Amino acid sequence: MDLDSTRRGTIRGGRPRRPRAEQRQSGEGPTPRMGRPRRACGVVRVERWASHILDPGGALNAETHVSQPTEKTIYTLSQLGESLKRTLERVTEGRALWFKAEISKLTTGPTGHVYLDLVEEKDGRRLAVMRGTLWRGQADVVKAKLGDNADQILQAGSEIVFSGRVNYHAVFGVSLVIEDIDLDAMVGEAERRKQATLATLKKEGALATNGLLSMPRLLQRIALVGSPGTSGFRDFGVHLLRNEWGLGFEVEVFSTSVQGKQAPAEIVAALKAAADSSPDVVVLVRGGGSALDLDAFNDLELCRAISRCPIPVLTGIGHESDLSVADLVAHTQFKTPTAVADGLVDKMVQEQSLLLEWTGQMSRHTHQRLAWERERLAHLTQTMRLQPDQMLQAKAVQLGHLRERTLSLAQQALERQTQRIGQLHQTVDALKPDNTLARGFSIARHQGKAVKDAALLSKDDVVELQFHQGRATAVVTSVTSNQDG
Template identity: 35%
Template sequence: MTHYSLYDLNEHIRRVLALNFQQPVWIAAEIAQLGQSRGHLYLDLVQKGEGDELIAQAQAVLWAGDLRKMRARLASDLDAVLREGQEVKMQITVDFHERYGLKLVIADLDPAYTFGQLELKRRQTIETLRGLDLLERNRRQPLPKVLQRIAVISSENAAGFRDFQEHLTQNAFGYGFSCRLFASSVQGKNAEAELLEALQTIDTTRFDCIVIVRGGGARLDLSAFDGLELCKRVAQMPLPVFTGIGHDVDETVLDLVAHAALKTPTAVADFLLQHNLSFENELLQLAARLRSAGDQQLKISQLELQQAEQALRWNAGAQLRASFERVDRIAEALPQIVRARLRGQAQKLEAAEAVCLALHPENVLKRGYSMTYKDGKPLMDASEVASGDLLETVLLKGTVLSKSVGRKRNAARDPRDGKDDRS
């Protein structure tokens, strides 16, 4: 049976590849891993299926000389394209070595392809968020009257964070702020995961708002802010989220779902200052309205008091005049009243005097009556007299002494006339 040596096989493969890939070809792949040695870049390229499973893999190299040429032509876009997890389109030559195997040598890059893929992913993320009704959710969060306790997500070494903090704390209004940094990468392959972790760390009950800031950078540096999970989380935060990720032209998906998107970190600081200034102006206007209303009410009260004082004076004078008139009328009528009262009392006195005179013992005696005494006391009842008692009878003229010989019943009490009751 005929067989090949390993070298013969590999040499045959090299000739076949050289024959079929005489010119460079363009391929699209994802950078799974990226390394550098002696100025050369070494890449592990992969392609994934619909289920995110690995269906193809190859190694590629970008020689130092070609790398310098590309950097001169593409500038910052080169670093933005050549990063792990990025989908890239590259022109390669197929190289196969009998000992070292297959290697793809990168001759050129097409950043526009990467930008297009990111834009496609960005649009898909936006449509997903729209379907979940999350694009406007954080924007509907009510803003506190004062934004003072601020959770800041940024890289602690980022110039944008320093600009934000200095602009906010060194304000001309004398406003005080409490800012706490939740450190996170704001670019690179780990940025989205670290941003999510920072959001989950924030105790939302202790802050008024969340601010995400970073400095400037290449367009592809913003790709972390287009991540679906990050944008979903920001949209669902119970606090208003403000972004200032340092790019004047491009708008990230995170900007779309945030409560407000500002261009730079200092613009975010200005927004917070203006918000608090608006509240202070409202308070000043309210205080002015209160003072004006107070002054107006004071004037009204003073006028009412003056009117009440005038009315009181007039009423007091009128009542005093009425009282004087009443006193005058009483004074005029008093003599007549007194005379009438005296006449009435005199008549009553005369009548009483007449009764007294009629009942005077002397007048009674004048009418033929007499008064009988026993032991110096007036005698009222015949039953008190015993036979032989000494009695004294007073007449109009003189007194008669007598001795009782018996009693005679009163005709009103005993109809037996003429009968004596002698003891």
Template identity: 30%
Template sequence: MDLTRLYADPSLVLTVSELNRATRALLEQTYPLLWVRGEISNLKRYESGHWYFALKDRDAQVRCVMFRHRNQYLDWQPEDGALVEVRALVTLFEARGEFQLNVETMRRAGLGALYEAFERLKRQLEREGLLDPARKRSIPVFPRQVGIVTSPQAAALRDVLATLRRRLPSLPVIIYPTPVQGEGAAQQIAAALRLAGERAECDVLILCRGGGSMEDLWAFNEEVVARAIAACPIPVVAGVGHETDFTIADFVADRRAPTPTAAAELVSPSRIDLLARVETLARRLRRGAARRIEMRMQQLDYLARRLTHPGERLQAQSVRLAELSRRLHGAHRRALEGKARWVEQLGMRLQRARPDIGALLKAQQMWRGRLARAVTQVLSRTERELDRLAAHLAHLNPQHVLERGYSIVRKQDGVIVRKADQLAVGEPLWLTFASGWARSRVEDKGDPR
């Protein structure tokens, strides 16, 4: 439901579903995930695995739901009356129009200070670059010896040793015993890490312990442990708690494993996988060797076929030489015969192409006579045409007109005057006669009648 429609049209009528849906959207968009402290009341666990309860203080309460995929990661069971802190999303249950919190995680009240200390140390180490992935070292694929930093009484140690024995029984293991919980545990863990680094007996270290509450795992959130891990010259794999547990040691270590068993799998190659790999390589080696032997055998057979007695080779060369001599003589003979035929054909073509001198002389005499007659005719026609053109030209000669008393009148710029309109009074004129010329001036002019 778009709330802008309500502001634009106050008379708009909503259904209950539209109202609840709009309210839920408004609540979820307005409030981020937040922490709420209160006392659990009326806790109900359904067969579906979901938890429904109320969270209350002295003056108010709010309904809460924690779905199975959220509460299954809690390592403790809340009860009515427990004071807790929940991280939840503020929302509305549309079907009943009830305001509620969708809980994502829950912790016992009082752990807030620990979380603040955890985040503060994490930010400090991050600023110093101890959490930078670039500084972390790779875990050796085939370690010669593995060290385990944990308590000898820890169940996690038995799980790690069982996993290492199963995956690679021949891998030597050194245990650096240390308490992993309680007063002074962090200092002793750091001391065990420094001892392992000084003795340099192992190629990789496993720092592990089983699951527990945040207080139980707090030794692995201490700064002294984090700095000991960062300063250790041996790569460290941290396997602390369960998959959902995160400690400062996990962030500083070269690799984090979700569980101690997973840490053991990270540092040890699988004997079964190695044997399968070796068997695969052995099969490839056998196939490759067999192919190389077969190729060499085939090459040997080929060379054996080429290897013959020198006498046989000389005899074969003699036969080859005789064959080439025969082919050479035959080719020479065929070449001579072909040249002879070619010369004969050229003689015949030359004979056919030889000219008839007598016929050519007769034709020459005939063409000479015809040429002389044609020249005479052309000259006669040209002379008559020339006379005609001369008479016509003489008829058109302006000199004859001038001899009859006419003259040519030109203006000063040489333009011939044909009309009186072309002249102005007082304008000078040049007159050309049949013999000679004269200069005159216009005294008067008039229109033709």
């Protein structure tokens, strides 16, 4: 139906003209003209605009929509959808465009196609939502290009830069058919965020705050912040609690995710809870990964939380080639979770050796001082026997004073050294295996030898378990080594 002819007939107040298609069939009417209608009536302009957008080719007819000639023209949803589709095709010219969006949901269909819900948010408010599709063949190409980063990028919470074609379907609406994902652009965005965080922390003078905290000499109470079940978390626990020296540690776990959009806020909350438990040190660990995996550890609020933590924070984020901002603001950074555990064990061994050395030195010094005082007293006694009678009384008085003073000093020195030795014995006792057993640990022995590696055992081996109170015998049903995951 030609909207111009219909509306012109209606506005003039006369009988509405028949559609031009009917006129042409009957041989009536003038040849259709392009351009605006003669009369500049508002109704004419509105309907002319609608006709131009919805029916630029004059394809609408009486069979595809219902109209009330004297009042308004009504279009079907399919006509509107078809018009929108043509408009999008005309604007985009079928080209792929570059977009940036966050994946709020991702599912993979049984045929291998990947379906994404894409969102744009600002200050916690959603500005736009759109569907995205990555067809199976192209998904394989994109995943191969992303390599080890594929799983990290193609997940909910990840912000991606991608090229795609705009597609419109009358039933499913507008969607984006993804053709490529620009890893370099995403890494660049992550690096930009990292540098912005660094610049802000430098301006605030927060880079060295946690590093200025004093580290306790004995690091036994550990607050562990990480994701249980990950390889880095497991490696830390194995190396710390199964150390070859049999040193005991008290570890309290504060569970959190370590990657993804939600990770920074969760880690901040875990750090606060860890600090409130008053440990000797807080340990933040994460397994290895790509540069994008470190993005959560470049978050400004997370790094501020580390800087302001009242307890020294040790990091073992596990990235060999680069440091995150979290590493830079922490008290001490290690390359891997295993290195953190080894560092804690080495620190305790060093302190234990130093305590034992001090104990030996004080004991030797006390015995030497007592021997010297006895020798001096004997010498004075012998001298008094050889002196004339007139000096004997004076020397006796002097000797009495010296003896009293010597005994007093020796007694005072002995008491001080005894007290210090008692304190050192208490410290050494705290590190003994019996006290470790008292905290709930046990020692496994096979054929009379302590078992330090599960790989030395076989199924059906009989092992003896020593507890703080008593012993037990157990049969090995299965063996899992560290290499088995």
